[in-house]
Amino acid sequence: MTLCVLHVAAEMYPLLKTGGLADVVGALPPAQTQLGTNARVILPAFPAVIGGLTQIQHVADLGPAFGIDNVRLERGLLEPHGIVVYVVRADAFYDRPGNPYFDSSHNQYADSDRRFALLGWAAARVATGADPAWKPHILHAHDWHAGLAPAYLRAHARASGKPHVPCVITVHNLAYQGVFPASEFRYLQLPVDFFSVDGVEFYGHLSFLKAGLFYADRITTVSPTYSHEIQTHAQGAGLDGLLRTRTHDISGILNGVDQTVWNPAIDTLIDTRYSLAKFSGKAKCKAALQDRVGLARDDGALLFGVVSRLTEQKGIDLLLSAIPDIVQRGGQLVVLGTGDAALENGLKNAAQAHPQSIAVVLGFDETLSHSIIAGSDVVMVPSRFEPCGLTQLYALAYGSLPLVHSVGGLADTVTDASLENLADDVSTGFVFHHFNRVSLVAAIRRAFALKQRRPEWKAVVRRAMTQDFGWEASALRYVDVYRELVAI
Ligand code: ADP
Numbered sequence: 001m002t003l004c005v006l007h008v009a010a011e012m013y014p015l016l017k018t019g020g021l022a023d024v025v026g027a028l029p030p031a032q033t034q035l036g037t038n039a040r041v042i043l044p045a046f047p048a049v050i051g052g053l054t055q056i057q058h059v060a061d062l063g064p065a066f067g068i069d070n071v072r073l074e075r076g077l078l079e080p081h082g083i084v085v086y087v088v089r090a091d092a093f094y095d096r097p098g099n100p101y102f103d104s105s106h107n108q109y110a111d112s113d114r115r116f117a118l119l120g121w122a123a124a125r126v127a128t129g130a131d132p133a134w135k136p137h138i139l140h141a142h143d144w145h146a147g148l149a150p151a152y153l154r155a156h157a158r159a160s161g162k163p164h165v166p167c168v169i170t171v172h173n174l175a176y177q178g179v180f181p182a183s184e185f186r187y188l189q190l191p192v193d194f195f196s197v198d199g200v201e202f203y204g205h206l207s208f209l210k211a212g213l214f215y216a217d218r219i220t221t222v223s224p225t226y227s228h229e230i231q232t233h234a235q236g237a238g239l240d241g242l243l244r245t246r247t248h249d250i251s252g253i254l255n256g257v258d259q260t261v262w263n264p265a266i267d268t269l270i271d272t273r274y275s276l277a278k279f280s281g282k283a284k285c286k287a288a289l290q291d292r293v294g295l296a297r298d299d300g301a302l303l304f305g306v307v308s309r310l311t312e313q314k315g316i317d318l319l320l321s322a323i324p325d326i327v328q329r330g331g332q333l334v335v336l337g338t339g340d341a342a343l344e345n346g347l348k349n350a351a352q353a354h355p356q357s358i359a360v361v362l363g364f365d366e367t368l369s370h371s372i373i374a375g376s377d378v379v380m381v382p383s384r385f386e387p388c389g390l391t392q393l394y395a396l397a398y399g400s401l402p403l404v405h406s407v408g409g410l411a412d413t414v415t416d417a418s419l420e421n422l423a424d425d426v427s428t429g430f431v432f433h434h435f436n437r438v439s440l441v442a443a444i445r446r447a448f449a450l451k452q453r454r455p456e457w458k459a460v461v462r463r464a465m466t467q468d469f470g471w472e473a474s475a476l477r478y479v480d481v482y483r484e485l486v487a488i
Pocket residue numbers: 018019020021023307308309336337338363364365366369388389390391392
């Protein structure tokens with residue numbers, strides 16, 4: 001019998017994306033389907049989601065919930081893979097312009113607890129038979145937005161006297177927990193005793209992520225190193241105690257690269273396509289990028305690129321401190337990002353001070369993100385912490401050497417161009433170990449030094465481009481986790 005899994009998430013590429021979560025939810029279900037698992041996805045019916053699906057049809061009326069008169073479940077298809085996507089229709093919650101989490105003034109929506117409780121509740125309804133034509137064996141929740149789904153499954157099992165549908169939660173980022181006032185609990189349609197330390201309660205508040213971590217049967221994180229980090233006091237964000245009690249249920253499974261989207265040989269968003277065999281296109285991508293963002297057209301200038309949310313996590317403050325070192329050495333930097341006003345201003349000021357060498361584009365721009373990954377010599381990811389990180393994986397595939405802080409998934413995927421690693425033929429980029437300027441600048445200097453040694457630089461680029469971070473291996477590991485829970 002085919003194993004069926006329902007992924008529950010807030011975003012999915014190419015329908016709607018604010019970060020790497022969307023890339024994973026867009027790529028993992030097709031990879032699983034290719035390997036023989038029947039994977040479907042359920043999302044809130046945001047306008048961009050509805051707009052990107054074809055053949056949308058009504059599945060079921062789920063009735064009144066969370067103040068919505070009638071929650072409707074619909075189903076559509078996402079081309080080109082033909083993945084079936086369920087959408088939860090509750091226009092008062094989801095039919096709002098812009099970002100799914102913030103209003104136009106960048107404030108969190110006041111009713112996000114109910115908006116995402118509804119997602120988890122509707123997912124549990126699908127898992128327990130709301131679609132007469134399909135029922136999953138496993139529910140797979142992603143991040144806090146889906147964190148209540150496992151709680152609703154337990155509540156349903158208790159009420160029906162049947163065993164609960166097994167569920168897995170993937171932690172993409174422990175820093176976002178979905179914490180709300182305890183007074184909101186009464187709106188969530190959960191049994192009263194679920195508001196407990198053995199349940200959804202978290203230091204007197206309500207936590208969606210804690211609920212997921214408590215009620216899910218298995219927990220995965222998006223890299224092996226992160227699975228260990230989150231069990232420490234330093235990086236456990238208050239949840240390390242709970243996570244340590246579940247240590248045998250936790251696995252770290254590295255994210256992959258969707259090679260239909262991030263592949264320089266077929267990428268239609270970049271200036272010139274290239275591959276290892278036909279590498280001249282990469283220099284053209286660099287020149288096109290310099291032109292596009294207004295940097296001096298100079299093939300000899302080492303070009304550093306950043307594509308990132310501008311938040312504390314991403315270490316942009318540290319990057320700002322190293323800008324003089326890049327400029328003094330004749331390097332260039334291009335940053336594409338959006339986020340904290342202070343970081344945006346710091347970057348803008350740097351660009352104004354060095355217009356030939358520093359370019360900053362504030363906003364979210366899928367096309368420019370590909371141009372930067374392709375056109376840069378070095379892609380920087382100086383994050384304080386990084387559950388997996390995808391841009392360094394894309395950089396490897398494009399032969400743009402990643403420069404990363406040695407944490408989480410960054411530590412698992414990049415090998416430093418130290419002398420001994422170069423001698424052993426294992427280098428794929430630049431890694432700094434201490435989150436401070438001295439350590440970052442030393443890695444930047446290694447990048448400049450390696451660029452002077454053309455054959456060695458080329459060898460590292462070759463090794464980067466031949467790394468295999470396709471989804472297949474990871475998709476198989478998720479199936480192993482599912483198979484521990486269902487005997488099919
Ligand atoms: P995170 O999910 O923490 O933001 P990841 O590295 O896993 O970090 O994924 C980030 C994804 O979002 C990548 O696909 C990256 O290219 C994309 N991205 C981030 N910021 C922007 C932006 N300003 N414009 C376009 N794409 C962006």
